[in-house]
Amino acid sequence: MRQDDLGAVILKKADLASWVRGLLGSYRVVAPVRDGDAPLRYRPLAAGEAMVLDGGRPLRAPKEHFIPQVEALLAFRGSGKALTVQPATTGESGTVILGVRPCDARALGRLDDVFLGRKDTDTLYEGRRKATHLVGLACAAPSWGCFCTSVGGSPAGTEGLDLLLTDLGDRYHVSLLSEAGRELMADTACEPPAESDAAAAQTQHAAAIDRMPVLFDAEAIGEKVEWDAPVWMRHARRCLACGACSFLCPTCHCFDIQDEVTADGGLRFRCWDTCQFGEFTRMAAGHNPRPTQVERLRQRVSHKFKYLVEEFGRMGCTGCGRCVEACPVNIDIRSVLCEIEGGER
Amino acid sequence: MSETGHLYVPNLAVIDRVVEETWDTKTFRAVFRDEPTRERFSYHPGQFQEVSVFGVGEATFCLTSSPTRSGFVEFSVKRAGAVTSALHELSEGETVGIRGPYGNWFPHEELKGKRLVFVGGGIGMAPLRSLLNFCLDRREDYGHIDIFYGARTPGDLCYTQEFDAWRAAPDTSLYLTVDRGDDRWTGKVGVVPAYVREVAPSPANAVAITCGPPIMIKFTLPELTKLGFADEQIMTTLEMRMKCGVGKCGRCNIGHTYVCLDGPVFTYAQLRQLPSEY
Numbered sequence: 001m002r003q004d005d006l007g008a009v010i011l012k013k014a015d016l017a018s019w020v021r022g023l024l025g026s027y028r029v030v031a032p033v034r035d036g037d038a039p040l041r042y043r044p045l046a047a048g049e050a051m052v053l054d055g056g057r058p059l060r061a062p063k064e065h066f067i068p069q070v071e072a073l074l075a076f077r078g079s080g081k082a083l084t085v086q087p088a089t090t091g092e093s094g095t096v097i098l099g100v101r102p103c104d105a106r107a108l109g110r111l112d113d114v115f116l117g118r119k120d121t122d123t124l125y126e127g128r129r130k131a132t133h134l135v136g137l138a139c140a141a142p143s144w145g146c147f148c149t150s151v152g153g154s155p156a157g158t159e160g161l162d163l164l165l166t167d168l169g170d171r172y173h174v175s176l177l178s179e180a181g182r183e184l185m186a187d188t189a190c191e192p193p194a195e196s197d198a199a200a201a202q203t204q205h206a207a208a209i210d211r212m213p214v215l216f217d218a219e220a221i222g223e224k225v226e227w228d229a230p231v232w233m234r235h236a237r238r239c240l241a242c243g244a245c246s247f248l249c250p251t252c253h254c255f256d257i258q259d260e261v262t263a264d265g266g267l268r269f270r271c272w273d274t275c276q277f278g279e280f281t282r283m284a285a286g287h288n289p290r291p292t293q294v295e296r297l298r299q300r301v302s303h304k305f306k307y308l309v310e311e312f313g314r315m316g317c318t319g320c321g322r323c324v325e326a327c328p329v330n331i332d333i334r335s336v337l338c339e340i341e342g343g344e345r
Numbered sequence: 346m347s348e349t350g351h352l353y354v355p356n357l358a359v360i361d362r363v364v365e366e367t368w369d370t371k372t373f374r375a376v377f378r379d380e381p382t383r384e385r386f387s388y389h390p391g392q393f394q395e396v397s398v399f400g401v402g403e404a405t406f407c408l409t410s411s412p413t414r415s416g417f418v419e420f421s422v423k424r425a426g427a428v429t430s431a432l433h434e435l436s437e438g439e440t441v442g443i444r445g446p447y448g449n450w451f452p453h454e455e456l457k458g459k460r461l462v463f464v465g466g467g468i469g470m471a472p473l474r475s476l477l478n479f480c481l482d483r484r485e486d487y488g489h490i491d492i493f494y495g496a497r498t499p500g501d502l503c504y505t506q507e508f509d510a511w512r513a514a515p516d517t518s519l520y521l522t523v524d525r526g527d528d529r530w531t532g533k534v535g536v537v538p539a540y541v542r543e544v545a546p547s548p549a550n551a552v553a554i555t556c557g558p559p560i561m562i563k564f565t566l567p568e569l570t571k572l573g574f575a576d577e578q579i580m581t582t583l584e585m586r587m588k589c590g591v592g593k594c595g596r597c598n599i600g601h602t603y604v605c606l607d608g609p610v611f612t613y614a615q616l617r618q619l620p621s622e623y
Contacts, residue, residue, distance in 0.1 A: 071351045076399045083399060083440040085357065087350030118592035121604055123351045202611030227620055254595030257353065257588045259402045268397075270353070273594070281596060283586045284404070287559070289599075289622050299598075307601035326619075 001198040006176035009190035031098040043133035061104045061250035070271045075263035090127030091094045099137045102157035103148045107250030112314045136161040145321030149212040156205035166201040173201040216341040222306040229345040230300045236297035238329040246321035251316045355442030356382045364524045365537035366503040372421045390476035402493045404428035407588045409471040411478035421471040422549030447590040451476045462546045466557025493520040495537035538564040548573040576614035
């Protein structure tokens with residue numbers, strides 16, 4: 001875990017609402033919100049609206065604020081020589097996302113590899129990424145599917161965050177992790193942490209880590225992945241190709257581009273897609289290099305633990321556990337990885 | 346990339362010529378609407394572009410024109426899906442979107458001074474035509490050129506209007522063949538790999554460039570190998586489903602290699618290093 005270079009402060013829960021109110025004066029604030037019976041979801045907060053920081057890990061990662069599920073790329077009007085195209089712009093105002101899980105913040109670094117790297121920059125992504133500050137929340141009680149410690153993360157990890165909050169009951173211990181983070185706290189009533197506060201935060205972090213024993217040696221997976229191993233069939237035979245694993249994954253980023261016709265023209269948009277869908281790689285003439293779920297599971301696991309490591313030196317999984325918990329047929333990527341790492345074919 | 350806007354904004358281009366190559370394939374010539382794009386859009390043989398029909402969608406097509414013939418781009422479209430069918434409906438004067446050029450290309454600089462053996466099948470001739478016409482326009486830069494081109498029937502051969510020019514080019518041989526002839530076909534009948542074996546082009550200082558249906562590639566590679574072509578002397582261009590063309594949409598990877606960025610042109614030696622998933 002990184003040391004708090006810029007120190008830490010204490011934010012009393014009684015002052016939380018006024019802090020958020022202050023942020024709302026300068027930023028769009030996105031936070032976990034409960035709408036009726038729907039699962040907690042990161043969405044823009046209206047003034048005076050309550051967020052839920054103690055409701056567990058939201059169903060979806062905040063990735064949708066960087067790669068929206070559906071995003072217009074351009075609008076077109078007219079036809080023939082009169083056809084015109086209006087490109088979409090981000091026009092993003094400064095945003096603060098509150099209650100970001102360390103695994104999800106870390107995942108954004110993986111998305112950066114793809115959208116800011118690999119030759120050309122995706123400026124739509126870049127605009128949102130640069131305009132956004134991330135306020136993390138350490139996981140005191142990891143969920144049953146969580147395995148961040150097995151992929152080099154921590155329930156109190158700080159990678160990619162500007163601030164990290166640790167819930168100490170009536171107060172938050174706030175680690176200042178960047179200049180931007182310090183500025184977010186500048187105008188609010190904070191006090192320096194007592195020694196007991198820092199100790200309590202560390203104790204909590206250690207307890208959360210203890211709840212997630214390391215299950216496998218993730219670094220070794222890339223070398224041990226076998227192309228024709230029965231492990232793929234063993235797990236993929238149950239797969240329904242619903243795509244929940246990818247859509248909830250904070251690092252999955254594949255998308256489709258489609259057109260939609262409207263009354264006076266149309267829109268070109270991109271939308272989430274997944275290698276788990278049969279159509280994903282099927283060519284117009286019918287050939288499909290990944291014809292069944294076996295090849296598709298192999299692609300998903302190999303991409304995260306082998307191909308991305310070969311390409312960028314870091315794996316495409318931060319152990320958030322959403323795919324484990326959401327899979328309707330209990331395909332558990334942890335089991336797949338344990339079997340691969342253990343040499344079970 | 347277009348001059349303004351993000352990665353996915355196409356340049357607008359007007360179709361100014363449509364050639365009906367076969368019953369299911371047309372070649373479109375398009376001219377960019379604005380002068381700066383016409384000037385800026387430079388490419389190499391083997392590269393590809395994303396072509397869109399607004400309201401229907403985008404699809405990937407290789408550039409089949411040669412950059413030596415400037416002012417326009419050409420792409421050949423075999424009718425297969427939604428976008429290709431919509432393109433077939435277009436006539437001169439209509440507007441399409443074009444993003445690109447993308448991907449790597451046939452190493453035409455490295456190929457200088459070498460003998461070239463083109464082996465194409467069906468619509469697979471499209472990317473080869475770009476390099477072929479490039480080399481023919483700079484004929485003195487390259488050695489002897491053999492062109493093997495086959496299709497299922499005479500009616501499935503594309504670029505027939507150019508056969509005379511290819512035959513007439515200096516130090517160039519054209520070997521046409523079809524799987525099944527018809528009443529008017531007086532040429533060779535048989536598959537491409539067999540014709541390659543029969544003519545037996547020498548591998549000395551030569552490079553073979555092949556593109557066609559998987560079955561043709563599968564049987565052509567061993568023939569070239571038997572003739573003495575090393576894996577490094579055989580090049581091909583891969584077709585994969587793509588959407589973005591710029592390494593973001595995650596669709597065209599083979600292992601850690603992205604066909605849109607690292608390809609579409611590969612030597613057979615490179616392909617042997619990749620998982621066999623294409």
